[in-house]
Amino acid sequence: MANELLKYVKTGSVFEDACNIIETAQKVAYSAVDLTLVHRNWLLGKRIADEELNGESRAEYGAEVIKKLSKDLNAQYGKGYTKTNLYNFYSFYKMYPEIFHSESGKSNVKLSWTHYRVLLQVKDEIAREWYENEALRETWSVKALQRNISSQYYYRILKTQDKSAVETEMKEFTSEYQTKLEFIKNPVIAEFLGMKEDTSYLESDLEQCIIDNFQKFLMELGKGYAFVARQQHIHTEKEDYYIDLVFYNYILKCFVLIDLKTNKITHQDIGQMDMYIRMYDDFKRGEGDNPTLGIVLCADTDEDIAKYSILHGNEQLFASKYKLYLPTEEELRSEIETQKEMFSIQVENKKNE
Secondary structure: OOOOOOOOOOOOOHHHHHHHHHHHHHHHHHHHHHHHHHHHHHHHHHHHHHHHOOOOOHHHHHHHHHHHHHHHHHHHHOOOOOHHHHHHHHHHHHHOOOOEOOOOOOEOOOOOHHHHHHHOOOOOHHHHHHHHHHHHHOOOOHHHHHHHHHOOHHHHHHHOOOHHHHHHHHHHHHHHHOOOOHHHHOHHHHHHOOOOOOOHHHOOHHHHHHHHHHHHHHHOOOOOEEEEEEEEEEEOOOOEEEEEEEEEEOOOOEEEEEEEEOOOOOHHHHHHHHHHHHHHHHHOOOOOOOOOEEEEEEOOOOOOOEEEEOOOOOHHHHHHOHHHHOOOHHHHHHHHHHHHHHHHHHHHHHHHO
16 A cells, blocks of 8 residues: 555646645555554564463463553653553454464555454454444444444344434434544554644634633643643543643642633533543542642633533532632633634734735
């Protein structure tokens, strides 16, 4: 695939032809990179499986191998070689032992690594092969594949008397996930290539403007906020998430996570933030740190401007201490309105240029 030549097709539109050349090149480049990524992960899984055979108690020995290897690889190459990832590589090799005919030979790879990572959830071999073939045939995105697995699409198709109705419903529900050139945004590919993730696609221009300035606003409050990360990537077994802003408050001794919404804050938004703070408490919170605090901000200042999220049992801590170091609703509303006005002025100035 890497040596595949791009075809020159000339139509009546130079713009459409240029777009076709660029997008085809992106697809070819992505396929070449991702095939290498799949091969690398399969080889790592094979090596772990081979090492496991040397142990007397295979399961326990395999777990120790993965634990030590993860620590050593992360020290050598940085993030990307967590115990979960290495176990996924191992599982991938065990589930697809013949996907490469030899360690360096031809392959039967049909999908991207992120597709295969989702397929690892399917323990039924027949169902897994069916999902793999359908994902290839219908060009499902990773999110579409995940949704179809989660909704038991394969088993519903088997049982139904009206397959076309089930298929039509599936396409309606997954249409929003079928983003053109989705792979450009793939954090796994970016990490594999050693590139910084491009975060510009993650927010609308208005959201980006507010976030750009909110970071400065919070740090200038003088209430102990230190910047940690922006668009911080959180990966679960089923999804990739991005937290808009992460701070650490050295007075409260806790992480503060901030997510911005342009529309009315929903129960789903609060639930997502609850998930973020659970993960932060589990994986980032250090000894002596207080519970993580989450803030969901609303850019629509006619609605509730902010919702606060803290794990059950810590409400008293929030009321007695955390609130003293948070910006007031009036400060938040004023800051967001200021940024919206500045954004409107910038848009007008660009129109007049």
